[in-house]
Amino acid sequence: MTIEFRDVHASYDANTPILRGVSFTVNDGEFVAFVGTNGAGKSTTMRLVNGLMKPESGEVLIDGVPTTQLKTSELARRVGFLFQNPDSQICCNTVREELLFGFRALKMDMDDAARRVDGIIAEFGFNPDDDPFLLNRGTRQLLALASIVVLETPVVVLDEPTTGLDFRECVKVMDIIRRLHERGTTVVMVCHDMEVVADFAERVIVMSDGLVVDQGPTFEVLRNRRTLEAASLVPPQIVDISLALQLMDPALVESPIARANTLAELYAAIAPDAQAVSFEGVAR
Amino acid sequence: MNGFLEYVPGTSLLHRMNPVAKLLFAVIFAIMCFCTSNLVFLGAMLVLGLVMAASCGMMRQTFGLMKAVFVFSLILALLLILTSSSGEPLVDLPWGYIGTGSILAAVTTSVRLEAAAIPLFLTFYVTKMSDLSNSVVKVLHVPYKYAFTFTSTVHFIPVFMNDMKGIMEAQTARGVEFDQGGFVNKVRLMVPLCVPLLVSSVRKTNSAAIAAEVRGFNLRTRESGYKQYPFAAYDIAALVLVIALVVVAVILH
Numbered sequence: 001m002t003i004e005f006r007d008v009h010a011s012y013d014a015n016t017p018i019l020r021g022v023s024f025t026v027n028d029g030e031f032v033a034f035v036g037t038n039g040a041g042k043s044t045t046m047r048l049v050n051g052l053m054k055p056e057s058g059e060v061l062i063d064g065v066p067t068t069q070l071k072t073s074e075l076a077r078r079v080g081f082l083f084q085n086p087d088s089q090i091c092c093n094t095v096r097e098e099l100l101f102g103f104r105a106l107k108m109d110m111d112d113a114a115r116r117v118d119g120i121i122a123e124f125g126f127n128p129d130d131d132p133f134l135l136n137r138g139t140r141q142l143l144a145l146a147s148i149v150v151l152e153t154p155v156v157v158l159d160e161p162t163t164g165l166d167f168r169e170c171v172k173v174m175d176i177i178r179r180l181h182e183r184g185t186t187v188v189m190v191c192h193d194m195e196v197v198a199d200f201a202e203r204v205i206v207m208s209d210g211l212v213v214d215q216g217p218t219f220e221v222l223r224n225r226r227t228l229e230a231a232s233l234v235p236p237q238i239v240d241i242s243l244a245l246q247l248m249d250p251a252l253v254e255s256p257i258a259r260a261n262t263l264a265e266l267y268a269a270i271a272p273d274a275q276a277v278s279f280e281g282v283a284r
Numbered sequence: 285m286n287g288f289l290e291y292v293p294g295t296s297l298l299h300r301m302n303p304v305a306k307l308l309f310a311v312i313f314a315i316m317c318f319c320t321s322n323l324v325f326l327g328a329m330l331v332l333g334l335v336m337a338a339s340c341g342m343m344r345q346t347f348g349l350m351k352a353v354f355v356f357s358l359i360l361a362l363l364l365i366l367t368s369s370s371g372e373p374l375v376d377l378p379w380g381y382i383g384t385g386s387i388l389a390a391v392t393t394s395v396r397l398e399a400a401a402i403p404l405f406l407t408f409y410v411t412k413m414s415d416l417s418n419s420v421v422k423v424l425h426v427p428y429k430y431a432f433t434f435t436s437t438v439h440f441i442p443v444f445m446n447d448m449k450g451i452m453e454a455q456t457a458r459g460v461e462f463d464q465g466g467f468v469n470k471v472r473l474m475v476p477l478c479v480p481l482l483v484s485s486v487r488k489t490n491s492a493a494i495a496a497e498v499r500g501f502n503l504r505t506r507e508s509g510y511k512q513y514p515f516a517a518y519d520i521a522a523l524v525l526v527i528a529l530v531v532v533a534v535i536l537h
């Protein structure tokens with residue numbers, strides 16, 4: 001399922017434009033990350049994808065159909081949406097009910113729903129009778145994510161799924177998202193953590209002040225000094241080191257150092273003869 | 285962007301007036317509107333209210349309020365028309381009649397409600413909540429605890445409204461169709477949303493209470509406020525004016 005923005009303008013009130021002509025395409029099955037400063041318009045863009053907002057001009061197309069022609073429930077069947085704050089999403093008294101909520105809202109087959117919910121409960125290791133509001137922050141986030149995943153929508157949109165989580169919870173969440181993507185789901189994710197972006201996204205779209213300022217394969221974008229500056233991004237550490245080395249010695253721009261994406265690649269580029277230690281383990 | 289009952293900055297006379305004077309003026313003004321049934325006088329008070337709104341650039345919000353009050357007063361007016369049989373009979377009803385008097389009473393009630401609401405409403409838009417509570421504590425010697433309770437209640441209204449909007453959006457994104465079906469359907473869909481709203485509001489009030497405690501809420505007394513709230517000549521003038529209006533209202537009956 002593809003998502004296409006064509007010169008989209010949008011705002012919350014008429015005097016302050018938020019999106020000022022945004023165009024991009026997300027292809028079927030892709031994993032795309034949106035990055036940019038606070039207030040750049042990333043969340044607004046996500047709200048346009050699932051039809052919570054409609055464009056003032058231009059078009060948002062889901063599989064070629066403008067969102068203005070789709071009912072909210074039809075959109076919800078196509079696009080799963082994880083909000084930044086899980087508490088605004090959770091509304092049932094037990095974990096199990098919470099996971100069933102989406103099926104009820106969409107009036108889907110409840111036998112099938114029960115089967116899928118059981119699967120998810122086992123996969124995530126939830127206790128189905130827990131009260132969602134008493135769970136800790138990380139588990140609430142996982143539950144919110146699970147209630148999206150269980151619906152098996154062809155597109156999932158995630159607004160900062162890892163913000164506020166500790167490292168272990170972050171890995172758990174990203175692991176689920178990775179598996180989702182491997183099953184063929186189109187993933188669109190807003191993220192401020194460039195290490196996460198570098199590890200998972202296939203393509204990056206950079207936003208600044210309501211415009212798309214750069215887009216392309218993850219490392220091409222993250223290695224572009226002008227883009228990093230325009231959107232005040234701090235690149236992943238490996239890219240940072242590689243860029244710093246290139247600044248010290250401009251001749252390195254043509255060397256493998258300039259193309260290293262992982263610690264192992266960077267190490268191999270700096271010391272091609274050293275073979276004794278594998279850095280794969282450390283880099284992971 | 286401006287929320288419900290949220291301070292609108294400005295430098296108009298109404299902005300500069302003493303918060304207590306504003307509050308007293310608005311409350312006495314509202315009471316005054318209920319002291320008389322003289323339609324001409326009430327109409328004049330409504331115009332006075334609109335002039336005040338215009339003087340501080342709040343016409344748009346005031347019209348919003350007037351619309352809301354109008355809907356409410358329409359219900360009252362309808363009741364009055366159907367139940368009070370007075371004046372020249374116009375339409376016969378099984379239990380009485382609709383007369384010119386009934387119509388007059390209905391119109392008077394609507395105008396009265398509108399006139400009484402405007403200054404009260406304006407007071408909240410032209411006064412910072414902190415000024416309102418501090419001055420009530422300083423000048424009227426209201427215990428700080430009560431003033432704080434009141435202002436934080438008012439302060440939380442837009443926060444809750446915002447929360448509710450966020451929660452409804454989250455449900456919409458999961459396929460709940462608030463825009464389909466009638467009013468009953470909407471209410472049915474909104475009931476489950478009360479749970480997350482309640483949870484988040486209890487959490488918020490709880491953390492607000494803790495934040496207030498750790499910053500020495502209990503130590504606060506009337507002398508704690510730095511800002512003084514002296515009455516200026518125009519504050520006195522406003523209060524004299526409103527009392528004069530009460531006298532006129534009582535005389536006109």
Ligand SMILES: Nc1ncnc2c1ncn2[C@@H]1O[C@H](COP(=O)(O)OP(=O)(O)OP(=O)(O)O)[C@@H](O)[C@H]1O
Binds near residue numbers: 036037041
């Ligand atoms: N409900 C709203 N009403 C009015 N303005 C809003 C609303 N939500 C966001 N904005 C404004 O729109 C602009 C873009 O907001 P948006 O949430 O899209 O940014 P973002 O890129 O997601 O930022 P962040 O990284 O902080 O989440 C901001 O300047 C914000 O103040």
Ligand SMILES: [Mg+2]
Binds near residue numbers: 042043044159
């Ligand atoms: Mg955001």
